[in-house]
Amino acid sequence: MKQVALVTGASRGIGRAIALQLSREGYAVCINYYQHQALAEDLARQLRGEGREAAAIQADVASRAAVDEMVHRTEHTLGPVTLLVNNAGISRQGLFQDVDDALWERYFAVNVTGARNAIQAVLPHMLHEKRGCIINISSIWGLRGASCEVAYACTKAALVGLTRSLALELAPSGIRVNAVAPGCIETDMVRSLGSQTRDMLISQTPLGRLGTPEDIAQAVAFLASEKASFLTGQILTADGGFIL
Ligand code: NAP
Numbered sequence: 001m002k003q004v005a006l007v008t009g010a011s012r013g014i015g016r017a018i019a020l021q022l023s024r025e026g027y028a029v030c031i032n033y034y035q036h037q038a039l040a041e042d043l044a045r046q047l048r049g050e051g052r053e054a055a056a057i058q059a060d061v062a063s064r065a066a067v068d069e070m071v072h073r074t075e076h077t078l079g080p081v082t083l084l085v086n087n088a089g090i091s092r093q094g095l096f097q098d099v100d101d102a103l104w105e106r107y108f109a110v111n112v113t114g115a116r117n118a119i120q121a122v123l124p125h126m127l128h129e130k131r132g133c134i135i136n137i138s139s140i141w142g143l144r145g146a147s148c149e150v151a152y153a154c155t156k157a158a159l160v161g162l163t164r165s166l167a168l169e170l171a172p173s174g175i176r177v178n179a180v181a182p183g184c185i186e187t188d189m190v191r192s193l194g195s196q197t198r199d200m201l202i203s204q205t206p207l208g209r210l211g212t213p214e215d216i217a218q219a220v221a222f223l224a225s226e227k228a229s230f231l232t233g234q235i236l237t238a239d240g241g242f243i244l
Contacts, residue, residue, distance in 0.1 A: 001129075002082075003028070003083065004027065004028045004029075004030070004079045004081050005019070005022045005027040005028070005081070005082070005084075005085065005224075006030040006070075006071070006081045006084050006085070006122065007019045007022065007031060007085045008061050008085065008087050008088035009032060009033070009087045009088030009089060010031040010033065010040065010087065011031065011034070011035075011037075011039040012039055012187065013189065014087055014187060014213045014216045014217070015031075015032075015085075015087040017212075017216065018085055018087060018213075018216065018217045018221075019031050019047075019054075020043070020047070021214070021221050022085075022217075022220075022221060023050070024052075025221055025225075028054065028078040028079060029053070029054045030056075030070070030077075030081070031044050031057070032056075032057055032059055032061070032070060033057075033058055034058070034061075034088065037056070037058060040058075041056045043056065044056040054078075055073075055078055057070045058070075060110075061088045061110060061113075061118060062109035062110050062114050064117045064120075064121075067114075068117075068121050070121075071121040071122055075125075080122075080125040082126070082129075082131070082132055083132070083133045083134075083135070083224050084132075084135070085135045085137070085220060086114065086118055086119070086134070086136045086137060086159075087137040088110060088114055089110065089114075089137065089139075089155075089156075091107075091149060091152040093148045093193065094148060095148060096148075096151070099151050103151065107151045107152060107154075108151075108155055108158075111152070111158075111159070112162070115159060119134060119166070122134075123175075126170075126175050127173050127175070129174075130173055130175075131174045131175065132174070132175040132176075133175070133178075134170075134175065134176070134177045135178055135179065135224060136162060136163050136180075137179070137180055137182065137216070138156045138157075138159040138160055138163070138179045138180065139156040139181055140183050140237060140239050140242055140243045141153040141156055142154075142156025142158075142160055142181065143156075143181055143235070144243045159179060160235055163178060163179040163235065164235075167234075168233065171232055171233075176223075176228070176229075176232040177232055178223045178231060178233065178235075179234070180219045180220055180223065180236050181235050181236065181237045181238070182211060182216045182238050182239065183205060183211055183237070183240055183242040183243070184201040184210050184211065184240075185210060185211040185212065186210040186211065186212055186213070187213060198210070204242060205239070205240040205241065205242050206241030206242070206244065207240030207241055208240075209240065211239065211240060215238055216238055219238045222236075
């Protein structure tokens with residue numbers, strides 16, 4: 001059966017590395033992006049240049065209509081989605097008292113409702129086939145808690161609940177649901193915190209370095225593979241030992 005992966009938020013950072021890795025493992029890949037069209041289209045061109053099938057498709061994952069349209073276009077262009085990676089996410093540092101309604105709602109709309117929208121859009125085909133794989137990108141901050149990133153940490157904890165509950169509900173249908181909880185990974189998200197915070201995060205990571213997007217892509221590829229065929233409802237922490 002043709003393997004088709006939809007990776008949300010794949011124009012940059014972790015999502016980009018996941019799309020690259022899955023493509024090299026033989027998946028036709030939908031590279032979802034929100035604002036960075038040129039980056040997403042460059043990646044799709046690069047993958048097609050390597051002889052792979054790839055398409056860059058814009059959608060704000062917070063919008064159910066936009067996600068439905070993206071999944072429809074993916075099916076039309078590449079085929080039905082067999083692997084969904086819910087990677088799109090937003091974060092910003094700030095005091096809890098300064099998180100207004102709009103910011104709180106946007107965090108949940110992108111990080112949690114976005115995953116809900118994408119899962120509900122790809123599920124009909126997976127249920128019909130009685131197979132499929134869903135991987136949510138949570139965070140160590142959703143497991144441990146995070147000062148000055150309370151709203152973000154709440155959304156990432158919600159993805160843990162979503163992963164475990166959905167794994168139970170979908171297991172009888174042959175669909176596995178897992179999550180990766182990355183530690184501190186060298187992307188725009190961490191670079192935006194400044195070099196002092198970056199150095200502090202490195203010093204707090206037992207393995208003594210930030211993770212790379214490729215580290216997370218390898219974890220995702222493993223969970224998606226047959227090697228993980230007996231794993232569901234798991235949260236794979238990839239953090240260099242940060243929360244040990
Ligand atoms: P990033 O460099 O900031 O990239 C974020 C990606 O998400 C971009 O491709 C962006 O698309 C996309 N995106 C943002 N809002 C979107 C929306 N409404 N609809 C669709 N796509 C949207 O982030 P990252 O560091 O790679 O993080 C990726 C995931 O890993 C996130 O879920 C994050 O919470 C999680 N994570 C990251 C770290 C870390 O240390 N970096 C640690 C733990 C967990 P455009 O660029 O096209 O707008």
